[in-house]
Amino acid sequence: MSTETVTASIASASRDKKREKNFVKTWKRLLKNKMAIVGLVIIALQLIMTVAAPILVDYDPNKQNLALSELPPGTDGHWMGTDNYGRDIWSRLVYGARISLFVGLGAVSLGLIGGVVLGLLAGYYRRLDGIIMRFVDLLFAFPGILLAMLIIAILGTSLVNVVIAISIWSIPTCARIVRGSVLSVKKQEYIMAMKSLGASDGRILFKHVLPNCTAPIIVFATMRMATAILSTASLSFLGLGAQPPTPEWGAMIAAGQDFMWSSPHMIIIPGIAIMLVVFAFNVVGDALRDALDPGMNLDK
Amino acid sequence: MAGLIVQRFIQLLLLLIGISFIVFLSMHIAPGDPASIIGGPTASKADIKAIQENLGLNKPILVQYWDYLKGVFTGDLGFSYQTKQSVTEALTQRFPNTLNLAIASIIVAVVIGVTAGIISALKHNSLFDALSTIIALGGISIPNFWLGAVLILIFAVNLQWLPVGGLTEPFWTIEGMKQLILPALTLGTGSAAMIARMSRSAMLEVIRADYVRTARAKGVREKSVIMLHCLRNAMIPVITVIGLNFGFLLGGTIITEQVFAINGVGRLMIESIAARDFPMVQGAVLLVATLFVLVNLIVDIVYAFIDPRISYE
Numbered sequence: 259m260s261t262e263t264v265t266a267s268i269a270s271a272s273r274d275k276k277r278e279k280n281f282v283k284t285w286k287r288l289l290k291n292k293m294a295i296v297g298l299v300i301i302a303l304q305l306i307m308t309v310a311a312p313i314l315v316d317y318d319p320n321k322q323n324l325a326l327s328e329l330p331p332g333t334d335g336h337w338m339g340t341d342n343y344g345r346d347i348w349s350r351l352v353y354g355a356r357i358s359l360f361v362g363l364g365a366v367s368l369g370l371i372g373g374v375v376l377g378l379l380a381g382y383y384r385r386l387d388g389i390i391m392r393f394v395d396l397l398f399a400f401p402g403i404l405l406a407m408l409i410i411a412i413l414g415t416s417l418v419n420v421v422i423a424i425s426i427w428s429i430p431t432c433a434r435i436v437r438g439s440v441l442s443v444k445k446q447e448y449i450m451a452m453k454s455l456g457a458s459d460g461r462i463l464f465k466h467v468l469p470n471c472t473a474p475i476i477v478f479a480t481m482r483m484a485t486a487i488l489s490t491a492s493l494s495f496l497g498l499g500a501q502p503p504t505p506e507w508g509a510m511i512a513a514g515q516d517f518m519w520s521s522p523h524m525i526i527i528p529g530i531a532i533m534l535v536v537f538a539f540n541v542v543g544d545a546l547r548d549a550l551d552p553g554m555n556l557d558k
Numbered sequence: 559m560a561g562l563i564v565q566r567f568i569q570l571l572l573l574l575i576g577i578s579f580i581v582f583l584s585m586h587i588a589p590g591d592p593a594s595i596i597g598g599p600t601a602s603k604a605d606i607k608a609i610q611e612n613l614g615l616n617k618p619i620l621v622q623y624w625d626y627l628k629g630v631f632t633g634d635l636g637f638s639y640q641t642k643q644s645v646t647e648a649l650t651q652r653f654p655n656t657l658n659l660a661i662a663s664i665i666v667a668v669v670i671g672v673t674a675g676i677i678s679a680l681k682h683n684s685l686f687d688a689l690s691t692i693i694a695l696g697g698i699s700i701p702n703f704w705l706g707a708v709l710i711l712i713f714a715v716n717l718q719w720l721p722v723g724g725l726t727e728p729f730w731t732i733e734g735m736k737q738l739i740l741p742a743l744t745l746g747t748g749s750a751a752m753i754a755r756m757s758r759s760a761m762l763e764v765i766r767a768d769y770v771r772t773a774r775a776k777g778v779r780e781k782s783v784i785m786l787h788c789l790r791n792a793m794i795p796v797i798t799v800i801g802l803n804f805g806f807l808l809g810g811t812i813i814t815e816q817v818f819a820i821n822g823v824g825r826l827m828i829e830s831i832a833a834r835d836f837p838m839v840q841g842a843v844l845l846v847a848t849l850f851v852l853v854n855l856i857v858d859i860v861y862a863f864i865d866p867r868i869s870y871e
Binding site: 293392395396399400401402403404407408410411412414415484488491492495496497498508511515518519522525526528529532533534536537540541544 | 573576577580581584587588589692695696698699700701702703704707708710711715805806808809810812813816827828830831832834836839843846847850851
């Protein structure tokens, strides 16, 4: 083994150790925040509902039984009651958790891919900066929900198109955040050193610049999960997302609106579910920001 | 300052051209030929060709865009595929309701948000602070369409204090104001939460600044310290948030209008998307996006006026 290889592997091992140490430190700081713990518990519950949905429920979420319609919460066998078609609300809620998480993850992941690539290119290459950022400015000129609706108007109404619409809406914010981080990272001495050693732009960008921009990206992704889940529910409520009989939370509220006088639980239960999950991602995002950058926390 | 305004107006003009291009392009990307939609299922090929020629749809795309842009500047946004009504006319009829709702909501948001934020900062680490922080986080997380439905259930159905929906009466009448309360609360809550969080953190930052400590050390009365030294400086970032929120509220009216059955631009847009009535969707998007960038421009200029340290050079 040559001396260079040995030195490189020692450096890599020490870098991994440092990363692990940083992760533990961040995690410990995160756990000091009580609200973050509440948020993490709610997210964990949603994950359990997503994974163990078939075990957690006794009924098919779409199975109708008109003889059991609009049963109130607390009814034997239907502890959250039933809707106007006699469908079990607990079953629909659990399967709705799955949809909400998948749509949120899908929209945020796609948005991150687009935003990170654009942000890296804009921050690293001065020539591309102007063009990319003007495009980003243009997307910023539309209020988010309006942009999503315009995209849905073009693509048609469906959950997949909601994912695409929300991901496009996420791109400009992500690109701006990544660009800002890249601009400060690329001035660091180790990047200059990599350049002088002849490393390719791709290697510098993805191996050295991107890992140093992860903190703001993680915070953005967590917060964006909240926005994505809320927007999916809003668009489905408007009839532009999930279509009946999909047990999506926003669509459940839309369907329950006509029965809220006689069966208010049809709108109250899915509404609380949306609020809790969005709240959870918001507080965890907030806490992550404080944990990753303790200097920003004004309360301490 | 004049240079700044001119610079911002040039940027605004370019942005508006960009917005109009995206909106125009959306019609061409969307599936379905407009001429076939207008002609209906019974139209012959000759009919469709005649409609295409009549609307200029057989011209090169850039020429069509130029025609569209000329129409936008002269107030001609085309006509609805469904009702054949002029888009400009439909938007003019519906826009006052949207604007009233957005203005009422921003008033609700500012009054609740700024007050809660300032009291939270002044009573830092108190029970009020803790409660208001949690409520603010809850406020950001509440789906406003759900909040609207719950408010209807409580105040219109159970207590029967306020009407269920619609903005059918002028807002300056008692009935009109009553009709505006629930929608404004629904739409304003999320923004109130955001403004409260921003006001709190801005105020906390200012309270800890050296010049505030100096003012206190010099024996300035606490009331003057808060009103003259803290509030004035803390409000600078808050004004930006308020301005941005007003823009977002214009977008948010779409959902609230649907919940309260208000005949505004947002509801028109949803109906038009469902009917694939593209000229109407385009007109509504163009109107809201234009107002959004205009509001942002005004915020930018106001920001520079109130904070002389800001330079856009």
